[in-house]
Amino acid sequence: MLELIRRLHFLLTRRRRERELDDELAFHREMADRAAATPLGDSVRIREDARETWGWMWLDRLAQDLAYAVRLLVRSPGFALAAVATLGVGIGVNVAAFGLFNLIALKPLPVRDPDSLLRFERRAPEAYASDLAYPHMTFLADHATTVSSVLAIHQARLATDRGEKPIRVHFVTANYFADLGAGAAAGRLVQPGLDEVADAGPAVVLSHAYWTRQFGASATIVGATMRLNGRPATVLGVASEEFSGLTLGSPDVWAPIRQQPYFLEGSRLLEDMSAETAGVKMWARRRPGVAPASVEAELAALTATLRAQYPDQLWTDETLPSFPGGYATMGRGTSRGTGSPPDDSALAFLALGGALVLLILCVACANLGGLLLARGVSRERELSIRVAVGAGAGRLVRQLFTESVLLGLLGAASGVALSSVLLRAIAIVSDAPEWLDLSPDWRVLLFAAGLGMLSSLLFGLAPALQVVRRRHGTRRLRQALVAVQVAASAVLLVVSGLLLRAMERGSSTPPGFNYEQVVAIAPRLSDYGFSGGASQVYIDALTRRLAAHPAAAAVAIATVPPLGGVRSVARVERNGAPVDVHLNRVDPNYFRTMRIPILRGRGLAESDARAVVVSESLALRYWPAEDPLGQQYDGHTVIGVAGSARTAALQDSDAVEAYYLRTPDDLPVAVVLVRSTADPESLAAAAAGVAASIDPKVYADIRLLKSAFDERIRQTKMSALAVAGLGVSAMALACLGIVGLVAYTVSQRTREIGIRMALGAPPIHVLSVVLGQLSHPVMGGLIGGMLAAAGLSLLLRRELYGVSHLDPVAYLSAAGVFVAVAVAAALLPARRALKVDPLRALRTD
Amino acid sequence: MPMRTTPKPEMPPGALALLVLRVLQGGALHGYAIAQRIHLLSSEVLKVEEGSLYPALQRMLLKGWVKADWGISETNRKVRFYRLTPLGRKQLEVELSDFDRLTEAIRSVLRTA
Numbered sequence: 001m002l003e004l005i006r007r008l009h010f011l012l013t014r015r016r017r018e019r020e021l022d023d024e025l026a027f028h029r030e031m032a033d034r035a036a037a038t039p040l041g042d043s044v045r046i047r048e049d050a051r052e053t054w055g056w057m058w059l060d061r062l063a064q065d066l067a068y069a070v071r072l073l074v075r076s077p078g079f080a081l082a083a084v085a086t087l088g089v090g091i092g093v094n095v096a097a098f099g100l101f102n103l104i105a106l107k108p109l110p111v112r113d114p115d116s117l118l119r120f121e122r123r124a125p126e127a128y129a130s131d132l133a134y135p136h137m138t139f140l141a142d143h144a145t146t147v148s149s150v151l152a153i154h155q156a157r158l159a160t161d162r163g164e165k166p167i168r169v170h171f172v173t174a175n176y177f178a179d180l181g182a183g184a185a186a187g188r189l190v191q192p193g194l195d196e197v198a199d200a201g202p203a204v205v206l207s208h209a210y211w212t213r214q215f216g217a218s219a220t221i222v223g224a225t226m227r228l229n230g231r232p233a234t235v236l237g238v239a240s241e242e243f244s245g246l247t248l249g250s251p252d253v254w255a256p257i258r259q260q261p262y263f264l265e266g267s268r269l270l271e272d273m274s275a276e277t278a279g280v281k282m283w284a285r286r287r288p289g290v291a292p293a294s295v296e297a298e299l300a301a302l303t304a305t306l307r308a309q310y311p312d313q314l315w316t317d318e319t320l321p322s323f324p325g326g327y328a329t330m331g332r333g334t335s336r337g338t339g340s341p342p343d344d345s346a347l348a349f350l351a352l353g354g355a356l357v358l359l360i361l362c363v364a365c366a367n368l369g370g371l372l373l374a375r376g377v378s379r380e381r382e383l384s385i386r387v388a389v390g391a392g393a394g395r396l397v398r399q400l401f402t403e404s405v406l407l408g409l410l411g412a413a414s415g416v417a418l419s420s421v422l423l424r425a426i427a428i429v430s431d432a433p434e435w436l437d438l439s440p441d442w443r444v445l446l447f448a449a450g451l452g453m454l455s456s457l458l459f460g461l462a463p464a465l466q467v468v469r470r471r472h473g474t475r476r477l478r479q480a481l482v483a484v485q486v487a488a489s490a491v492l493l494v495v496s497g498l499l500l501r502a503m504e505r506g507s508s509t510p511p512g513f514n515y516e517q518v519v520a521i522a523p524r525l526s527d528y529g530f531s532g533g534a535s536q537v538y539i540d541a542l543t544r545r546l547a548a549h550p551a552a553a554a555v556a557i558a559t560v561p562p563l564g565g566v567r568s569v570a571r572v573e574r575n576g577a578p579v580d581v582h583l584n585r586v587d588p589n590y591f592r593t594m595r596i597p598i599l600r601g602r603g604l605a606e607s608d609a610r611a612v613v614v615s616e617s618l619a620l621r622y623w624p625a626e627d628p629l630g631q632q633y634d635g636h637t638v639i640g641v642a643g644s645a646r647t648a649a650l651q652d653s654d655a656v657e658a659y660y661l662r663t664p665d666d667l668p669v670a671v672v673l674v675r676s677t678a679d680p681e682s683l684a685a686a687a688a689g690v691a692a693s694i695d696p697k698v699y700a701d702i703r704l705l706k707s708a709f710d711e712r713i714r715q716t717k718m719s720a721l722a723v724a725g726l727g728v729s730a731m732a733l734a735c736l737g738i739v740g741l742v743a744y745t746v747s748q749r750t751r752e753i754g755i756r757m758a759l760g761a762p763p764i765h766v767l768s769v770v771l772g773q774l775s776h777p778v779m780g781g782l783i784g785g786m787l788a789a790a791g792l793s794l795l796l797r798r799e800l801y802g803v804s805h806l807d808p809v810a811y812l813s814a815a816g817v818f819v820a821v822a823v824a825a826a827l828l829p830a831r832r833a834l835k836v837d838p839l840r841a842l843r844t845d
Numbered sequence: 846m847p848m849r850t851t852p853k854p855e856m857p858p859g860a861l862a863l864l865v866l867r868v869l870q871g872g873a874l875h876g877y878a879i880a881q882r883i884h885l886l887s888s889e890v891l892k893v894e895e896g897s898l899y900p901a902l903q904r905m906l907l908k909g910w911v912k913a914d915w916g917i918s919e920t921n922r923k924v925r926f927y928r929l930t931p932l933g934r935k936q937l938e939v940e941l942s943d944f945d946r947l948t949e950a951i952r953s954v955l956r957t958a
Contacts, residue, residue: 006907020925021899024876027924028895031877034920049900053907 010054021050061395065402072403079375080407083368086736087411087455089729090364092418095440095448097357099423101350102443103436104328109244110435112181113285114326117246118147118292120282120299121323124315131279132320133313134257134270139306140282140320141173146295148287149179152280153246154257154269156527159699161227162214166701169204169228170251171260177205177239179285180246185211187222187237195236195256202233202262203255208241209434210252228253229263229699244435246283248328265697266529273313283325292322355792356495356723359488363730365455366484367737369462372404373478374744376463397464401456404463408456412448416440419448429718475748475773478741483777483784485737489730490785490818491792496727497810498793499720512645513562514595515705517553517676519684520561521546521691523700526668535667538694542672545690551678556593557662559585561671562647563708570634570658579621582655584647585662591642593675601629601640604661611661612636617644618656636660680704731818735825738774743829745773750836758838770830771823778822782815789814861893861901862910863944866929866937869911873928875918876902902927910936 010017025043051057073080108114122129132140134154141150152173157166174196176182177189189205204226206215215221225232233255244250257280261267269279286295299320307314376383383396391399423438440448462477521542525535539557547555560568560583568583590596591603591613604613612633619628619641631638646655662670676683684702691700746753753766789811868874868882879902880893905911910933916926929937 002909003907006909010907021903023923024925025895025899027875027918027922028877028880030922031920046896046899049896050903053900053904055907 007055011056011059014054014056017054018047018051021047061398062402065399066406068399069403069406073406079371080410083371083407084410084414086364086368086371086733087407087452088414088418089733090361091411091415091448091451091455092422093357093360093726094451095412095415095419095444096422096426097353098447099419099438099440099444100426102441102447103438104248106327106443107437107441108326109246109328110242110437111244111246111326112179115324116285116288117325118284118286118295118322119246119325120284120320122315122318123321124318127315129279130281132282133273133279135273136303136306136314137280137282140284140299140302143302144284144295144298146287146290146298147284149175149285151176151179151246151283151285152257154260154280155251156260156264157701158228158253158263159230161230166699167210167228167252168249169253169255169263170245170247171255171257174256174258176245176254177243180243182243183240185238185240186219187235189237189239190254190256196258200256200259202231202259203236204228204233205236205254206238207250207252207254208238208243209250211238228255230697231263233259233263242435244328244433246325248433250433250435261529264527264529267527268529269527273310296320296322352792356492356726359492360726360730361451361455362488363485363733365458366481366488367733368407368455368459370478370481370737370740372459372463373466373481374740376466400464401460404456404460405453408452408454408459409449410452411455412452415451416445416448419444475745478744479773479777482734482737482741482774483781485730485734486778486781486818486822487785487788489727489734490782490814491789492723492727492730493814493818494786494789494811495792496720496724497814498789498807499723501807501810511647511709512596512643513647514675515563515709517680518562518594518705519674519676519680519687520564520703520705521672521674521687521700522561522564522703523672523691523698524669525698528698530668532664532667535670536664538698539667539670539672541694542691545694546672546674546687549674549683549686549690551676551683551686553675553677554589554593555675556589556673557587557667557670558590558673559662559666559670560647561673561703562594562645563705563712564671564703572634574622579618579656581618582647582657583660584657585660585666587662590659590673593673594645594647595675596645597643599641599643601638603640603642604659606661608639608661609663610636611639613640613642613659614638615642615644615657618658621656633658680706731821735821738778738822738825739829741773741777742770742826743832745770746829746833749833753833753836754838754840757836763834766833766836767830770833771826774822774826778819782818786811786815859940860944861897862905863937863940864891864893865898865901865905865927866910866933866940869927869929869933870937873914873916873926875916875924875926879927905933908936909933 022043025046029043111117120132122132132152134152137150137152144150150173153176154171156169156171158169159166172190174190174192178191182189185208187205190203194200195203206221211217211221221235222237224235226235227233239254245254255263258270260269284295286292296319300318303314303318303320307316307318386396420438420440426432427436427438462481466477523538523542525538530538543555543557546552560566570581570583572579572581584590586604588604588606591598598613599616601613604611614622614628614633619638622628622633623631628638628641642657642659644655645657647657674683674687681704684704688700688702691698691702749769753769756766756769864883865879868879868886874882876895876898880895880898883891883893902911902913905927906913909930911927912930913925913927915923918924
């Protein structure tokens with residue numbers, strides 16, 4: 001260690017030390033002369049040897065090599081530009097992808113001390129939930145000593161008096177803004193001392209985006225009154241533009257959580273301990289030096305104490321696992337269920353995206369490798385001169401690698417620039433929150449530099465090998481590089497083909513239920529504290545009046561609305577494998593309304609409290625060899641088999657469903673579904689009026705299933721477009737590689753071609769000689785690429801709706817397009833072969 | 846690029862450092878004096894080449910075994926004097942005992958074989 005410091009010190013004082021050494025040697029020489037001793041050796045060499053012991057010679061050589069590399073690049077600006085641009089595309093796409101990942105998973109939210117924040121969920125051996133009951137949260141906040149503060153959010157959508165769609169409201173604990181260190185753009189924010197007291201008036205804080213959109217960023221809004229669900233509230237102020245809150249999607253408005261019952265009259269959020277109604281998402285700030293595990297232990301112990309009072313609402317052995325709280329969790333919804341929570345598929349999806357963008361880099365590197373090989377041929381003279389004056393293979397390879405690294409770093413720099421443009425475009429398209437800071441941070445820069453170094457190793461390998469092996473024929477190597485490019489771009493083309501096909505199929509074939517004509521009306525009565533009986537009255541009135549509407553073909557009730565982003569999943573074991581069953585509690589009209597066919601047996605009737613209807617997919621998984629009718633499932637008798645309908649998991653073609661009869665207890669969370677015979681939008685408008693006339697304080701959320709469906713399809717479409725963009729740019733790069741290979745072949749074999757033509761070979765024969773070089777790498781690359789794509793699509797199928805992994809049309813069209821483009825690319829330089837003048841060709845050399 | 850051939854060692858490898866450390870035990874010396882002292886003390890058998898002495902001194906500076914200070918030579922010229930550091934003294938002990946063990950081992954082989 002000390003030695004290292006000394007070494008560094010020597011480096012810094014190098015010039016002086018060299019001078020001192022020279023002095024010393026001069027003195028030695030003087031003395032030796034005086035003593036008439038043997039003459040001194042070569043002083044330059046002694047100095048070099050002495051310097052070598054300092055251990056910094058490599059730095060000198062590096063500086064030398066670098067200066068040389070810069071000179072070379074400046075001398076051939078065309079090559080330099082092509083190389084940096086190619087690499088810039090390859091690296092830029094990867095840096096953009098990493099930048100997205102960084103924003104979501106690695107970069108803490110811009111709040112005060114994000115590292116001490118923990119987010120909590122409920123977990124028990126047989127159950128899980130993302131939300132806690134409000135009294136549970138306050139009990140923990142009052143008694144926990146390992147945390148300094150507890151924050152909570154209750155999310156809701158409320159109607160405004162401004163004619164807009166319902167806006168997103170986050171009801172937050174009063175300490176929310178102060179604890180997160182938020183600033184105000186106008187007015188003030190919610191404060192514990194002012195807004196938690198009993199006589200505090202109803203108040204809201206606007207988000208910066210909502211303030212700008214709705215009020216033109218006018219400061220006069222502070223102190224004004226705005227209506228939410230018809231209830232007046234004072235606008236306290238506006239949060240600053242940089243304030244993110246604790247969720248990725250920012251709300252439009254914040255309000256103190258204690259005032260939630262004011263806006264939703266009758267709401268029992270603040271006293272209800274049951275897990276069935278919506279609760280709060282909880283964060284806590286651990287005290288300095290306290291490990292998350294100790295916080296978890298304390299909260300679990302406190303929960304056990306509380307369970308003595310609420311044995312039915314809290315679970316046995318309930319724990320509150322913690323997660324890092326200062327990061328933007330990706331649109332984490334509300335979930336609860338039995339068994340263990342389903343695996344987070346986001347990781348697999350990220351890995352898939354990463355693999356696809358790495359392919360582009362792969363193509364870019366192979367392409368550049370080919371380019372460098374071609375340059376290597378023209379530099380043969382220079383290299384042999386350097387060998388002749390005594391450069392060893394090691395020194396030459398080092399020189400070549402220095403050039404590659406320089407190119408790699410330049411490519412990384414242009415990649416960072418490109419990625420900034422890409423990220424900004426993505427942010428605009430995806431409507432990203434304004435507090436997201438898109439400029440590259442140190443992680444992104446480090447990643448880009450690392451990628452530049454890595455790719456310089458990859459593309460620098462080919463020319464280095466060429467020097468070491470002292471073989472100047474590079475045909476094989478170049479063919480291999482073309483094969484790599486073809487394979488990687490084939491994968492991208494096939495995957496984008498699969499996605500495009502999925503999109504096409506998604507918009508042409510039904511997902512097993514009718515969505516075009518159905519309107520979902522969610523009054524969310526539980527939010528207003530409706531009991532089962534009161535809900536019965538409301539829902540009965542709503543269904544009766546909707547059924548009377550001339551455009552209504554059928555009306556039904558369900559607890560899990562189709563395409564509503566809510567899931568109720570039971571994980572069961574069957575034949576050793578876990579099966580995630582999507583549950584729904586519905587009324588007898590459900591199947592008719594949703595146009596889900598009953599394939600065997602019959603549908604549910606009002607008397608079927610102990611019966612269940614299963615989907616065809618569930619029947620096949622559970623009783624592959626038996627008759628499902630009459631079987632027992634989860635204590636219920638199977639009375640019918642319905643067509644598979646992926647109402648909750650549109651993208652998962654392995655999803656299975658089970659339907660039970662709804663009970664009066666389900667009605668507070670029930671959704672009413674209406675199928676229209678005419679335009680569903682006019683029916684939706686009518687439904688809003690009907691709902692308002694039954695109980696004016698309830699603001700029902702009304703959605704067209706079609707728009708929810710289109711949103712899902714849009715996601716697939718965006719992915720398809722992005723991958724298609726990657727595929728086309730990869731193909732363009734690969735074609736450049738092919739052009740290079742053919743041009744090289746022609747120039748290398750001009751003589752041979754000349755002889756062949758002199759002997760009377762027809763043009764087609766000459767062409768086949770030139771193009772024969774291509775058939776192996778292109779074919780090999782295509783086949784390899786297809787196989788890799790087949791593997792990748794297996795993963796893709798689970799994530800995006802309608803992707804089939806063995807779609808011959810996608811594979812064949814990708815191959816067809818590729819071969820056509822490759823031949824066109826090859827013919828361009830190959831024409832030169834036909835123009836070869838036999839006489840001149842024979843005379844050269 | 847300079848061509849390089851390794852200098853022929855005048856003495857067994859490692860011995861030079863030991864000798865330099867040993868002659869410095871008597872006090873600080875400059876490079877030429879170190880070479881002279883070794884030459885004289887070995888009854889003019891060992892000759893220290895400048896080509897190996899100065900790189901060796903640089904290496905010892907790096908290791909922290911010796912320190913160099915500027916002083917005035919007997920010929921009235923500014924020159925660098927090398928002296929042992931505590932670390933160098935320890936190193937000398939180690940090398941001496943290693944050397945003793947080695948020569949003892951060689952001797953016993955020569956005696957009995």
